[in-house]
Structure formats: C-alpha cells, structure tokens
Amino acid sequence: MSESFETRSRVAGLSLSVPAALNALPVVRERLRRWLESAGATKDDVHDIVLASWEACANAVEHPMGPTAKEIALHARESDREVLVSVRDSGLWLERGPATREGRGFGILLIEALMDDVEIERNSRETVVQMRRQLGRA
Amino acid sequence: MNREAPAVVTVNGQLDLGTINHWEALVERAATSAPTVVLDLSGVTFIDSAGVHALFRMVNELQMKSRRLTLVAPPQAPVRRLLEILDLESLVTVHRSLEEARAG
Numbered sequence: 491m492s493e494s495f496e497t498r499s500r501v502a503g504l505s506l507s508v509p510a511a512l513n514a515l516p517v518v519r520e521r522l523r524r525w526l527e528s529a530g531a532t533k534d535d536v537h538d539i540v541l542a543s544w545e546a547c548a549n550a551v552e553h554p555m556g557p558t559a560k561e562i563a564l565h566a567r568e569s570d571r572e573v574l575v576s577v578r579d580s581g582l583w584l585e586r587g588p589a590t591r592e593g594r595g596f597g598i599l600l601i602e603a604l605m606d607d608v609e610i611e612r613n614s615r616e617t618v619v620q621m622r623r624q625l626g627r628a
Numbered sequence: 629m630n631r632e633a634p635a636v637v638t639v640n641g642q643l644d645l646g647t648i649n650h651w652e653a654l655v656e657r658a659a660t661s662a663p664t665v666v667l668d669l670s671g672v673t674f675i676d677s678a679g680v681h682a683l684f685r686m687v688n689e690l691q692m693k694s695r696r697l698t699l700v701a702p703p704q705a706p707v708r709r710l711l712e713i714l715d716l717e718s719l720v721t722v723h724r725s726l727e728e729a730r731a732g
Binding site for chain 2 (some may be wrong): 500515516519541545551552600603
C-alpha cells in the first residue's frame with residue numbers, strides 16, 4: 491500500500507482557471523459547490539466556503555488595479571477534514587480602509603467571519619487569498 | 629386599519645454582485661407607489677457582501693425619500709446570518725415572515 495497514513499483526503503483537489511469577469515463567477519461557485527459536496531462538506535460548510543471563495547473572486551473582478559485582468563485561479567483541497575481554498579488573481583486589489591458597513595471592506599469582513607483562517611498576500615503582480623476551514627465544525 | 633398597504637418586492641434566486649442593480653431598481657420603483665416597501669428575501673438562494681451592501685443603500689435611499697424599507701428573512705436562512713455578521717439588523721426591521729411584515 492502506497493497510501494499515506496499522515497493525511498486522508500476523500501477527493502482529489504479542484505483547480506479552476508477563469509477570466510476575471512463577473513459572468514465567469516457563477517461557474518466557479520457551482521463547480522466549488524459540487525466539489526465540496528463530494529468532499530463530504532455539510533450544508534453549512536458548503537454555504538460558508540462557497541461564499542468566502544465567491545467574495546475573494548468578486549474582489550478580484552471588482553477592484554483590480556493597473557492593466558485589466560486576466561485570470562482568476564482557484565485551487566481547493568481537502569485533507570483531514572480541513573478545506574484549503576486559494577484564490578489567485580493577476581491584479582492588485584485597491585488598498586482599503588477599515589471595514590465599514592457603508593462601503594469597502596465588507597468582503598474581507600465576511601471572509602474572516604466565515605473561515606477559520608485567512609491570509610491575503612499582495613505584491614506588484616498578483617493577489618493571493620488563502621483560506622482554511624475545518625469541515626463539520628459546530 | 630387606515631395605513632396604506634406596503635409594496636412587496638420578492639427576491640428569488642441571487643442577490644449578489646451580478647444582480648443587485650436589478651433588485652435596487654425594483655425597490656426604487658416600488659417606493660414611488662407606497663410609503664413602505666417590504667423586501668422579501670425568503671427565496672434568496674445566494675447573497676454576498678455586495679448584496680448586503682446594496683440593502684444598506686436601499687435603506688438609506690428610501691429614508692431620504694421619507695419611505696421605509698423592511699426585510700423578510702426566515703430565522704434559519706443563510707441571508708439572516710449575513711445580516712447578523714454585517715450588522716444590518718441594527719438599521720432595519722427584519723421580519724420572520726411576510727405575514728408578520730404585512731402586519732407591520
């Protein structure tokens with residue numbers, strides 16, 4: 491047996507690449523939803539992870555700076571009942587002030603509320619959002 | 629009862645970045661014919677931060693026209709949780725059902 495005893499995954503990872511355009515996002519949402527269901531995610535898990543990922547993609551579409559994009563790449567994998575989603579886009583998000591309900595920052599606020607851990611990395615070429623969430627949490 | 633009946637706008641499907649313009653226009657139109665607009669979110673299958681942000685805008689815009697917006701969102705619906713996370717409930721009345729909203 492070559493199977494690793496360190497981590498157990500129910501499904502192979504998901505990799506998607508789409509144009510950074512609003513009309514491409516529903517496809518990402520549906521593909522991720524189906525993947526999460528096959529990974530054994532609960533209804534709440536599916537809702538929250540899909541929404542957080544949607545927010546990351548929407549930010550990429552809504553706020554890129556510089557020459558217009560390009561692509562959004564989403565990767566998802568599951569290991570030991572934890573889902574890791576990364577959303578990478580070839581644009582730089584606008585720097586925003588603190589989250590207010592009147593405006594910007596809502597998306598980030600929501601991602602942070604829905605996921606266990608969020609890291610956002612920005613550089614001159616791209617933005618990467620990495621999010622984790624334990625499946626089946628109370 | 630001598631109050632004017634509220635106008636009801638029923639949102640089915642998505643209230644997100646891709647559809648908010650549509651729903652905002654419907655609410656604006658409804659507000660021209662009634663003092664109160666009830667926005668029924670019971671049939672929302674997906675709502676994102678842009679959707680909640682749009683709700684804030686609708687509340688403010690109706691207020692400026694001396695109109696009132698109230699929402700309907702069932703207790704267990706995902707939309708309800710988003711309203712809580714993003715603290716919209718402090719700004720607008722959220723009813724559990726359309727019947728409750730009509731009763732005012």
